[in-house]
Amino acid sequence: MKKQKDLKVLFVGFGLIILVILITILRGSLFVPKKENKTNSSENQTSLIPGEKYQTISSIQLQKELSAGNKLTLLDIRPFENYAVEHILDSVNIPLVDFPVGSKINALNPVVIITTDLVEEDKASVETAIKSLSDEHLTNVRVLAGGIEAWKKNIGATINFGDPKSFTDQAKVSYVEADKLNEALKQEVATFILDVRTPAEYASGHLKGALNVPFDDLEKRRSEIQPFPKVVVVGINELQEFQASVQLYDMILIQPFVLKGGINNWQKKGFELVK
Numbered sequence: 031m032k033k034q035k036d037l038k039v040l041f042v043g044f045g046l047i048i049l050v051i052l053i054t055i056l057r058g059s060l061f062v063p064k065k066e067n068k069t070n071s072s073e074n075q076t077s078l079i080p081g082e083k084y085q086t087i088s089s090i091q092l093q094k095e096l097s098a099g100n101k102l103t104l105l106d107i108r109p110f111e112n113y114a115v116e117h118i119l120d121s122v123n124i125p126l127v128d129f130p131v132g133s134k135i136n137a138l139n140p141v142v143i144i145t146t147d148l149v150e151e152d153k154a155s156v157e158t159a160i161k162s163l164s165d166e167h168l169t170n171v172r173v174l175a176g177g178i179e180a181w182k183k184n185i186g187a188t189i190n191f192g193d194p195k196s197f198t199d200q201a202k203v204s205y206v207e208a209d210k211l212n213e214a215l216k217q218e219v220a221t222f223i224l225d226v227r228t229p230a231e232y233a234s235g236h237l238k239g240a241l242n243v244p245f246d247d248l249e250k251r252r253s254e255i256q257p258f259p260k261v262v263v264v265g266i267n268e269l270q271e272f273q274a275s276v277q278l279y280d281m282i283l284i285q286p287f288v289l290k291g292g293i294n295n296w297q298k299k300g301f302e303l304v305k
Contacts, residue, residue, distance in 0.1 A: 086175035089184040103139040116188035140170040147179040192276030202279035206287040222258035235303035267292040
C-alpha cells in the first residue's frame with residue numbers, strides 16, 4: 031500500500047511539472063518575442079496616437095530594445111495588487127497615488143509607462159502620470175501600447191509573486207524537510223541556500239553558507255543566484271519562501287525547494303545557525 035501511495039504521489043508531482051512546462055511553452059520562451067506578423071508591421075514601431083499627446087511603443091519593439099541592452103525605466107503605474115499578480119521583469123511599481131516619483135527611478139533613462147490595457151480609464155491615468163513626470167523634468171516618456179495585456183499576448187513572459195492556491199504555482203516549487211536538508215548539508219551535498227529575509231533577520235542567525243538576498247531585491251539581484259543541483263529557499267515562513275520560489279522559477283527557470291516550516295522550524299529542531 032505504501033509503494034502504491036508513493037507511486038501515486040510521484041505521478042501527481044510529475045504531472046504538475048509537465049503542466050508547468052506546457053504553460054511556460056504556451057506563454058512563449060523566456061522573454062523571446064513571437065514571430066512578427068508581416069501584415070501588421072506597425073505593431074513593431076513607436077508611434078504617436080492621433081489625438082493623443084504621448085508616444086506609444088509596441089510590446090514587440092519594447093522587447094527588442096530590452097534585448098539590445100537599451101537602458102529603460104519600465105514604470106508600472108497600476109495598483110500594487112495588480113503588479114503583484116504579474117508584471118514585466120525589472121519593472122518598477124509606482125502607482126499614481128505615490129507620485130511624484132522623485133528618486134525612485136533613474137531620471138537619466140527613457141521611461142516606458144505600463145498600464146493594464148490602455149482603455150479609457152488607463153488613458154486618463156497615463157495623461158496624469160505624464161504630466162507629473164513632465165513637472166519633474168522627465169520628458170523622454172513613451173507608453174506601452176495595449177498595456178501589459180498586449181505584452182502577455184505578444185511576448186508572454188511575466189513575473190508573479192506566487193499564489194499558494196494556484197496549482198500552476200504549486201508545481202513550480204518542491205519542498206524539503208528540515209531534517210533532510212540538515213543531513214544533506216552534513217554530507218556536503220551541493221546545495222545553494224538562499225535566505226530571503228531582511229539583513230537584520232539574516233544577521234540574527236542563518237544557515238551556514240546561505241546567501242542573503244532579501245525578498246524585495248530578488249529581481250535586481252537574480253544574477254547572484256547560482257543554479258546548483260538543489261536551490262533551497264529559506265525565509266521567515268513558508269509563504270515568503272513559496273512566493274520567492276515562484277518568482278525564481280519565472281525569472282530564471284529553476285525549480286527551488288521550500289524549507290518546510292521556514293527558519294522557525296529549523297531553530298526548533300536545534301539545527302546549526304551561524305551569525
